[in-house]
Amino acid sequence: MALPPGDAPDVVFDAALPWQRARSVALRPEPFGALVYHFGTRKLSFLKSKLLVGVVQTLAEHPSALAAIEAGGVPEAQRPAYVKALADLARSKMIEPREIA
Amino acid sequence: MTAVLPERPVGGRLIDQFEYGLDAPICLTWELTYACNLACVHCLSSSGRRDPRELSTAEAERVIDELQRMQVFYVNVGGGEPTVRPDFWHLLDYAIGHDVGVKFSTNGVKLDKARAAQLARTDYVDVQISLDGATAEVNDRVRGAGSFATATRALENLAEAGMKDFKVSVVVTRENAGQLDAFKALTDSYGAQLRITRLRPSGRGADVWDTLHPTQAQQRDLYQWLLANGDDVLTGDSFFHLSAFGEALPGLNLCGAGRVVCLIDPVGDVYACPFAIHENFLAGNVRDEGGFQRVWQSSELFADLRSPQTGGACTKCAHFDACRGGCMAAKFFTGLPLDGPDPECVQGYGETALAARDAELIAPRSHLDHSHTGPVRGQPTLLGMPAVPPAVSTPTPPSRICDESPLAGLDLR
Numbered sequence: 001m002a003l004p005p006g007d008a009p010d011v012v013f014d015a016a017l018p019w020q021r022a023r024s025v026a027l028r029p030e031p032f033g034a035l036v037y038h039f040g041t042r043k044l045s046f047l048k049s050k051l052l053v054g055v056v057q058t059l060a061e062h063p064s065a066l067a068a069i070e071a072g073g074v075p076e077a078q079r080p081a082y083v084k085a086l087a088d089l090a091r092s093k094m095i096e097p098r099e100i101a
Numbered sequence: 102m103t104a105v106l107p108e109r110p111v112g113g114r115l116i117d118q119f120e121y122g123l124d125a126p127i128c129l130t131w132e133l134t135y136a137c138n139l140a141c142v143h144c145l146s147s148s149g150r151r152d153p154r155e156l157s158t159a160e161a162e163r164v165i166d167e168l169q170r171m172q173v174f175y176v177n178v179g180g181g182e183p184t185v186r187p188d189f190w191h192l193l194d195y196a197i198g199h200d201v202g203v204k205f206s207t208n209g210v211k212l213d214k215a216r217a218a219q220l221a222r223t224d225y226v227d228v229q230i231s232l233d234g235a236t237a238e239v240n241d242r243v244r245g246a247g248s249f250a251t252a253t254r255a256l257e258n259l260a261e262a263g264m265k266d267f268k269v270s271v272v273v274t275r276e277n278a279g280q281l282d283a284f285k286a287l288t289d290s291y292g293a294q295l296r297i298t299r300l301r302p303s304g305r306g307a308d309v310w311d312t313l314h315p316t317q318a319q320q321r322d323l324y325q326w327l328l329a330n331g332d333d334v335l336t337g338d339s340f341f342h343l344s345a346f347g348e349a350l351p352g353l354n355l356c357g358a359g360r361v362v363c364l365i366d367p368v369g370d371v372y373a374c375p376f377a378i379h380e381n382f383l384a385g386n387v388r389d390e391g392g393f394q395r396v397w398q399s400s401e402l403f404a405d406l407r408s409p410q411t412g413g414a415c416t417k418c419a420h421f422d423a424c425r426g427g428c429m430a431a432k433f434f435t436g437l438p439l440d441g442p443d444p445e446c447v448q449g450y451g452e453t454a455l456a457a458r459d460a461e462l463i464a465p466r467s468h469l470d471h472s473h474t475g476p477v478r479g480q481p482t483l484l485g486m487p488a489v490p491p492a493v494s495t496p497t498p499p500s501r502i503c504d505e506s507p508l509a510g511l512d513l514r
Contacts, residue, residue, distance in 0.1 A: 026200070028174075029124070031109055031118070031124070032111075032112075035123075037174040039200070042225075042227070046115055049112065
């Protein structure tokens with residue numbers, strides 16, 4: 001049995017670092033964006049735009065969260081809001097830091 | 102009749118998005134059987150006897166396969182008493198093995214030490230033990246003699262096995278509304294979490310609703326209690342009608358029926374919500390071509406429910422945005438119009454509407470009743486007599502399909 005994510009130490013979100021969708025998290029596309037569900041914490045969260053869904057889905061392909069936001073076509077003015085959204089997802093363990101290979 | 106579907110807005114509040122429905126439910130209740138060892142006076146599904154048309158193990162597995170494909174991440178399993186199904190433990194493992202987490206409600210009858218240990222070892226399973234009184238005296242009046250002892254034995258077994266995050270699930274009634282602190286203390290003593298939900302006039306609940314639903318004063322106390330304790334207490338978002346007292350309660354303040362919520366009953370019928378077992382809210386059956394997915398995504402009933410709510414008389418009320426007219430099932434089974442106030446409207450409009458009902462009006466009743474036909478061991482005493490169905494005026498009641506079952510009336514204890 002894996003360590004319950006609630007017991008993992010808190011991570012601080014840094015958009016300059018590489019991130020990925022957490023392994024025990026599933027993402028279900030919906031007309032407004034997506035539902036994200038963490039099988040470990042049994043917490044449900046919502047991604048309220050399709051752009052954000054794209055960003056979360058492609059996090060693992062980019063050297064940093066910021067790069068994923070840029071590549072996802074998020075207008076410059078909205079980027080701070082996306083960084084905040086990712087920070088919220090990191091706090092609820094929906095995304096996790098990625099080790100650089 | 103299918104309403105012309107209004108176009109979904111882009112962006113905005115999630116609650117507005119939810120009104121238009123989702124590709125799959127967030128919260129799906131699946132009642133595995135109508136069989137139950139108890140005969141609680143307020144049973145929302147009028148359970149007791151097994152229905153001979155119950156989904157087979159193979160059919161239940163196919164439903165789980167479908168839920169996995171639709172990414173329904175967890176289901177609330179109930180009944181009846183789900184654990185009296187001989188394949189219950191198999192279906193539990195099957196669901197978990199297919200990425201469908203299970204939260205099941207039980208009266209605790211099968212949760213001996215061995216089962217408690219098994220559950221404690223299993224990920225993605227949540228258990229709720231039903232208890233409707235913090236003392237045996239209050240509980241057993243509605244759930245039956247000995248049911249408090251059964252439930253607390255199950256709680257002890259779960260705690261002893263090291264089970265984490267199990268729940269004590271309470272329906273708030275006029276008789277237990279004063280016990281909220283006692284429920285919290287009892288729950289804490291087992292290291293469990295308290296979940297309280299609203300009494301609905303559904304199933305046999307319709308027969309006792311007048312007697313058992315909380316008074317206005319109790320509703321106000323409950324609201325204050327939830328504001329003070331809400332963070333540690335689960336509610337299934339069932340008290341959203343209380344939001345009209347002022348401050349919104351945490352959670353989804355919206356009727357989710359057919360939008361984010363639905364019910365699959367033991368014979369595979371899909372209803373808009375667990376409290377709406379009635380033909381008017383029957384959207385289809387999982388055995389139909391296209392299965393559950395077709396019902397959820399294409400039924401006319403659900404399409405109609407996914408239109409933005411017109412609150413009728415309620416839209417003029419300053420609190421409409423807080424309570425959105427309340428609970429559809431509560432209105433329906435008390436004979437109130439669906440676009441008017443909830444019978445327990447905290448602004449008092451429900452009482453007025455109830456008083457204004459036509460004296461001749463017969464509130465709608467479900468077409469299904471699986472209640473035990475004879476006395477069961479540990480009869481609830483609330484009604485002062487065995488909780489048999491109300492007397493019918495015809496000398497021979499119409500035969501029901503369940504009466505033809507070789508298992509009808511079988512004592513499952």
